[in-house]
Every structure is written in C-alpha cells, then in structure tokens.
Amino acid sequence: MVTTDSLNTQILGISVDIGQPSILLTSSWTFMIIMLVLVIILIIIFRKYKISNYSTKELEIEFSSSPKVTVKATRDDSSLYIANRIQIELITRKAAISVTEEDVIEEIYNSWYKLFQILRDEIKSVSGELIRNHKSTSALIELTVKILNDGLRPHLTKYQAEFRRWYKFEKEKEGNSEKSPQEIQKQYPQYDELFSDMKEVNRILTEFSTQLGKLINDK
Incomplete structure (x- = not known):
C-alpha cells in the first residue's frame, strides 16, 4: 500500500x-x-x-571623390542572405569583372544599367522588420546605396546617354560598316576620359564584391 x-x-x-x-x-x-x-x-x-559565433566584419570601399566608407556588418543570417544576392549580381555581370578596351562599351552600359535597377529593387524589397531589428542589414543597405549614388550613378549620368547617341549615329555611317564595335567606340571624342572613369567605377564595384565576399566567406 x-x-x-x-x-x-x-x-x-x-x-x-x-x-x-x-x-x-x-x-x-x-x-x-x-x-x-x-x-x-x-x-x-x-x-x-x-x-x-556571429563575427563582425568591417567593409571598406574607397571612392576617388570622397573619403573611404566603412561600415560594420555582423555575419548573421539576414546579412548573409542580402550580401550573397548582391554579390551574385555583381560577379555575373560586367561589374566585378575587369573592364578592358576589348569590351564593348554599349554592352557594359546595358549591364550596369540593369545592375543599378536590380540592386535598387533588392534594397527596396528588404522588410521593415529586418531594417529595424538587424543593424547589419541597415549597414549593407547603407553601403549599397552609397555604391549606387556615389559610384555608379555619376558615371551613367555624365557619359551614358551622350555616348549612346553618338555610337548609334556612328555605327550607322557607311564608312564604319566594316569596323568592329571596339574600333568605332575608340573614335569617340571623349573616349580616354570616359574609359578612365569607367575603369574607376569598375574598381569600386569589384571592391564592393570583394568586401561582400569577406562577409560571406568569413575571411
């Protein structure tokens, strides 16, 4: 009992x-x-x-016209998700791949313009909850906006429209019918200036991809 x-x-x-x-x-x-x-x-x-186990990385980008930009991003799930999506866009376009004189400028502009739209849409789609509760997400958005506004936009604004008009007219000329796109574009009056600035934008985008890689791969 x-x-x-x-x-x-x-x-x-x-x-x-x-x-x-x-x-x-x-x-x-x-x-x-x-x-x-x-x-x-x-x-x-x-x-x-x-x-x-979430390490913090300093992402640094140097702009020729402004001081070096540094942001701190924690390697958490949200920052990795965003960083990976942005880097894929950079490395699969003529952005984080070295630009040479053998490249066709018109094709580079097509790629850059599309990249600008995609990155802008990418950061617009980030939820308010992520921005509010994850400082790393805000840091990545801040850096991406800086890249677009201070790195990519100024070049496109200054050179793209004018070059496209000139190039469209020139490639339709009878005397240029047998010339390659590379030969025609080198006749552009501001070619050296344009290409030099294009190389600088390419450097910024490549460095952006490298910095994102540090965050993604924890290096």
Whole structure:
C-alpha cells in the first residue's frame, strides 16, 4: 500500500498495464518545474552560443571623390542572405569583372544599367522588420546605396546617354560598316576620359564584391 506522503515525494512514476497494454507515466509538479527550468536554461545557452559565433566584419570601399566608407556588418543570417544576392549580381555581370578596351562599351552600359535597377529593387524589397531589428542589414543597405549614388550613378549620368547617341549615329555611317564595335567606340571624342572613369567605377564595384565576399566567406 502506498501512503499519501510517499505520493507527495514521488518525482517520477511509471506503471505498466499488461492487459491493455499501456504505459502510464506520472510525475510531480517539482519534476515538471525542474524540467521546464532546464529547458529554458538550454535555450538561453544555445542563443548565446549562436550569437557568439556571429563575427563582425568591417567593409571598406574607397571612392576617388570622397573619403573611404566603412561600415560594420555582423555575419548573421539576414546579412548573409542580402550580401550573397548582391554579390551574385555583381560577379555575373560586367561589374566585378575587369573592364578592358576589348569590351564593348554599349554592352557594359546595358549591364550596369540593369545592375543599378536590380540592386535598387533588392534594397527596396528588404522588410521593415529586418531594417529595424538587424543593424547589419541597415549597414549593407547603407553601403549599397552609397555604391549606387556615389559610384555608379555619376558615371551613367555624365557619359551614358551622350555616348549612346553618338555610337548609334556612328555605327550607322557607311564608312564604319566594316569596323568592329571596339574600333568605332575608340573614335569617340571623349573616349580616354570616359574609359578612365569607367575603369574607376569598375574598381569600386569589384571592391564592393570583394568586401561582400569577406562577409560571406568569413575571411
């Protein structure tokens, strides 16, 4: 016979009913509270461990017309997601790939213009919750906006439209019908100036991709 006192001090009890068959597991409030506390402690430890494994990276981009820009980004899930999407766009276009005189300027402008639109749409699509609760996301958006406004936009504004008009007219000339696009574009009056500035934009975009790679690959 089990007394009331023994029931009150029982932490965990197991009974087996062979006739059913079934197993009945019983526990005291003390045991349940202890288990709940242990679960909470384990959750806290796991979260602290996870946070401690998020390294912080300094991303630096140098602009010729302004001081070096430095932002700090924590290597968390949200920043990795955004950084990876942006870097893929950079390395699959004529952006983070070295520009040479063998490249066709019109094709580079097509790629850059599309890149500008995609990166702008990418940062526009980031949710308010991510911006509000993740400083790394805000840092990446800030840097991307800087790249667009101070790196890519000035060149496109200054050179793209004028060069396209000139190039369209020149390639339709009878005397240029047998010339390659590279030969025609070198006849552009401001070719040296345009190409030099294009190389600088290419350097900025390449460096941006490199800095994102540091964050993505934890280097």
